[in-house]
Amino acid sequence: MTAPLDSLLADADLCVKCGLCSPHCPTYRLTADENESPRGRIALIQGWASGRLPLTAALRAPLDDCLLCRNCESVCPAKVPYGKIMDRFRSETGQSHKPLATRAVSAAVRSGLRSPALSRLGRKALGGIGGLLGDTSWKALASELPPPGDPAAWYGKHPAAPSTAHVGLFLGCTAAAADAATVAAILKLLPALGVSVTVPEAQACCGAMDLHAGNTATAHSLIARNIEAFSSLALDAVIGFASGCGATLQEYAQHSSAPGAEPFSAQVTDISRFLAERVPEELWNFAPLDARVLVHNPCSLRNVCKGEGSVEKLLGKIPGLTVSTLPGKGRCCGAAGSYMVEHREMAEAIRAETIEAILAANPDYLVSSNIGCALHLRAGLRRLADIPVIHPVQLLARLQRI
Ligand code: SF4
Ligand code: SF4
Structure with missing residues (x-):
């Protein structure tokens, strides 16, 4: 163990086991197993951290199944910092218990997404992941991806004239491979609205995948790199367009004591x-x-x-567009970053409810602010319906008269 577990226990002991969070937990909703609920997981961590329970495979399994969606945290009346507890547990216990094949796939996903060369290959990289998994749906999804973007064309300053604000754009690992259209939309829309955009070349992966997998040292080095890349630019804000990455950037100060972490997070x-x-x-x-x-x-x-409600507010300004929110407030789609790769069966089972709701609504477009969710939902809708799944900014940029 890297540090005394008193602070972990103090956070976990805030849970009064009321169970109010259980109906909001996707794994508990699916399994009706108390070990797969937030309070069940907290009890397991308390048992381990206080030395009463050994770190066995049986103890680890439901803790590995957690998506870190943090639905539990958002409804908890006792304000239990669930995400912090789970990140700390994973950081203390590592991944050595997982089968070699699972660890190899996770490492391949993380380094594949982080590699600029592989990201540029886009569909080939994703298809390769599908091949590793023996999963034909990923291979098929990869074949449907748009052409990859070239980050070299995005780096640097995209000035507005006149300029009323200056923001830094965080790309994240998947922008080049799977979401170049959203980057293009942002670089077209923001300068036209008077917002200058700088895309720093020195930025890196946000670190979420490593943080949630317990690879703390790698995560800390990525965090330090991003803070350095953005901090000298005199920005009004750092903008994320994949909310999974944005959430991690906003909590750098919680994860790291790197100089500048707090002001950086406050800008995101x-x-x-x-x-x-x-x-x-x-x-x-x-x-x-x-x-x-x-x-x-x-x-x-x-x-x-x-940021809930912002997308509806923006799209509501488009004349003629009927905007509705996916029913099932607080429902997780099952993507959760690399979870959809590492826990494919659970991720697909959780997704089923969301796909059913989308099919019932039968929209012309589905918009999602996180590329991981968009990919997971696109894969689920394949062969069922021809509904484009895009980032909301793509619709805004397409329809704004520039
Ligand atoms: S995490 Fe919060 S809502 Fe859930 S059981 Fe504990 S105290 Fe109750
Ligand atoms: S983070 Fe999500 S999956 Fe994990 S216990 Fe909380 S609600 Fe359940």
């Missing part, structure tokens, strides 16, 4: 929240669109970025 905001809060009403000038759009609010956007 989700693109939709930034646009909804900072762009004056008179600058919006949308062409009409006669269509129905369904909004998926990812757990990271709701529970950490506090």
